[in-house]
Amino acid sequence: MDIKDLKLLVKMITETDITEFEMESGEERIFLKRGSEPQMVQYQAAPAPVFAAAPHGAVAHSAPAAPVAAAAPADEAGERIPSPIVGTFYRAPAPDSPPFVEVGQIVEKGQVLCIVEAMKLMNEIEAEFRCKIIKICRENAEPVEYNDTLFIVEKL
Amino acid sequence: MTRSRTGGDAFSGGTGEQILALLRQHTEAHISGEAISHTLNISRSAVWKQISALRAAGYLISAEPSKGYSLDASPDTLHVSEIRNGMKSRLIGRRLLSVAEAVSTNASAFRLAEEGAEEGTALIADFQSGGKGRMGRVWASPRGVNLYCSIILRPEIKPVAAPQLTFLSAVAVARTIERLSDLKPRIKWPNDILIDGKKVAGLLNEMSAETDKVNFVVLGIGVNINMRAEQFPADLRHPATSIFIETGKTVSRSSFARVLLEELDELYLEFIKEGYAPVRKEWLEKSMLAGALVTVSDNGSSRSGRVRGIDESGALILETGEQILSGDVVLGG
Numbered sequence: 311m312d313i314k315d316l317k318l319l320v321k322m323i324t325e326t327d328i329t330e331f332e333m334e335s336g337e338e339r340i341f342l343k344r345g346s347e348p349q350m351v352q353y354q355a356a357p358a359p360v361f362a363a364a365p366h367g368a369v370a371h372s373a374p375a376a377p378v379a380a381a382a383p384a385d386e387a388g389e390r391i392p393s394p395i396v397g398t399f400y401r402a403p404a405p406d407s408p409p410f411v412e413v414g415q416i417v418e419k420g421q422v423l424c425i426v427e428a429m430k431l432m433n434e435i436e437a438e439f440r441c442k443i444i445k446i447c448r449e450n451a452e453p454v455e456y457n458d459t460l461f462i463v464e465k466l
Numbered sequence: 467m468t469r470s471r472t473g474g475d476a477f478s479g480g481t482g483e484q485i486l487a488l489l490r491q492h493t494e495a496h497i498s499g500e501a502i503s504h505t506l507n508i509s510r511s512a513v514w515k516q517i518s519a520l521r522a523a524g525y526l527i528s529a530e531p532s533k534g535y536s537l538d539a540s541p542d543t544l545h546v547s548e549i550r551n552g553m554k555s556r557l558i559g560r561r562l563l564s565v566a567e568a569v570s571t572n573a574s575a576f577r578l579a580e581e582g583a584e585e586g587t588a589l590i591a592d593f594q595s596g597g598k599g600r601m602g603r604v605w606a607s608p609r610g611v612n613l614y615c616s617i618i619l620r621p622e623i624k625p626v627a628a629p630q631l632t633f634l635s636a637v638a639v640a641r642t643i644e645r646l647s648d649l650k651p652r653i654k655w656p657n658d659i660l661i662d663g664k665k666v667a668g669l670l671n672e673m674s675a676e677t678d679k680v681n682f683v684v685l686g687i688g689v690n691i692n693m694r695a696e697q698f699p700a701d702l703r704h705p706a707t708s709i710f711i712e713t714g715k716t717v718s719r720s721s722f723a724r725v726l727l728e729e730l731d732e733l734y735l736e737f738i739k740e741g742y743a744p745v746r747k748e749w750l751e752k753s754m755l756a757g758a759l760v761t762v763s764d765n766g767s768s769r770s771g772r773v774r775g776i777d778e779s780g781a782l783i784l785e786t787g788e789q790i791l792s793g794d795v796v797l798g799g
Binding site for chain 1: 600601602603625626628629630631632633656657669671672673674675676677678683764766767779780791792
């Protein structure tokens with residue numbers, strides 16, 4: 311089951327009186343439990359301990375055979391860092407320098423993540439909080455629009 | 467007489483500075499040591515010491531018995547009082563810092579801005595040990611001959627409009643060169659200042675912004691004023707020159723700084739009041755690119771085309787309709 315189907319399923323169930331829902335098909339197993347508030351969605355690749363580990367009201371999805379479903383939720387969980395200007399995205403301070411950050415790296419508040427340049431105005435984008443880089447959304451030297459997502463990060 | 471290495475006003479407020487100010491008020495006549503001593507409330511021997519120190523720093527101060535001192539000539543220094551002397555600027559340079567040395571005036575100004583330095587603060591260095599160019603390149607910054615200057619602005623504009631300031635500072639530098647020499651500088655997109663195809667000034671702006679708000683912009687300006695040919699690095703990417711090389715005449719660096727701050731002041735206040743249109747119009751007049759065939763290289767890739775103009779955001783527009791936001795532009799296919 312992909313994320314779209316799962317969202318649909320959650321939506322369908324929340325529109326009913328059902329408080330718990332379990333489904334098994336092939337290697338996938340889905341367990342939904344409703345609380346009083348809209349739910350946090352949690353996915354895990356590991357199959358067994360999901361039920362026990364899932365917080366009250368959470369949706370747990372165990373899908374060991376579906377790496378796509380496991381990778382996708384990062385976008386949902388993380389915070390996006392957008393570009394404040396139209397310009398060119400640079401991952402490094404100079405062409406022969408190492409990038410400011412890499413995926414998986416933990417960066418401190420105020421640390422430079424990238425440069426967006428427009429008309430020789432260099433805009434160094436800094437982390438506004440301590441975070442872990444989940445995804446770098448643009449290639450080096452690629453043009454970016456205003457508000458384009460540059461990074462997905464996990465706030466720490 | 468000491469000049470602070472970073473951050474501090476070199477001369478401003480000091481006794482030497484105050485004596486210079488008094489000497490300048492008496493350009494027509496002499497001023498007696500006693501009058502100086504009385505006005506500044508210091509001893510006669512302190513006056514004498516300060517005069518000696520000023521002479522050691524390159525000021526030509528003559529002394530006549532019974533008449534007193536007069537200032538005959540000032541050295542080509544970048545002292546705050548030299549720059550301020552007669553300056554007609556309202557906002558830009560109202561706080562002026564001149565230091566003997568900085569790694570990079572942009573980096574220092576950026577830090578000052580982060581610490582809350584007011585709009586219009588200008589930082590000038592006699593020497594940069596790590597002058598910054600675009601994309602990690604170095605701006606050659608020998609001592610005593612050029613101007614390295616960074617200005618802090620806090621415009622109430624959206625970050626998307628901030629690149630317009632690039633064009634503003636380019637126009638200010640071109641105007642300054644026109645006022646102080648017979649040269650006709652031309653601006654190459656977006657902000658290189660050329661004389662006869664050779665680069666005489668480089669500008670690099672840095673911004674701190676949130677999604678919808680500019681915290682501050684630092685305008686970085688490096689101008690080759692009295693630099694000699696042998697002072698240029700051997701491995702320059704593009705041909706470079708100085709005002710001295712082009713004209714055979716030296717230009718006072720403090721005058722250059724003063725005029726530059728005045729021009730920036732006028733253009734910036736106009737920009738705040740009337741927006742980008744006047745800057746864009748003058749930039750187009752001073753540009754050398756309309757209709758020209760250019761090659762733009764950026765991070766390994768390159769494109770060629772004929773220039774149609776620049777759009778409202780300042781992006782270079784080729785006749786193919788391509789919009790160019792960054793890169794190095796050279797004339798020719």
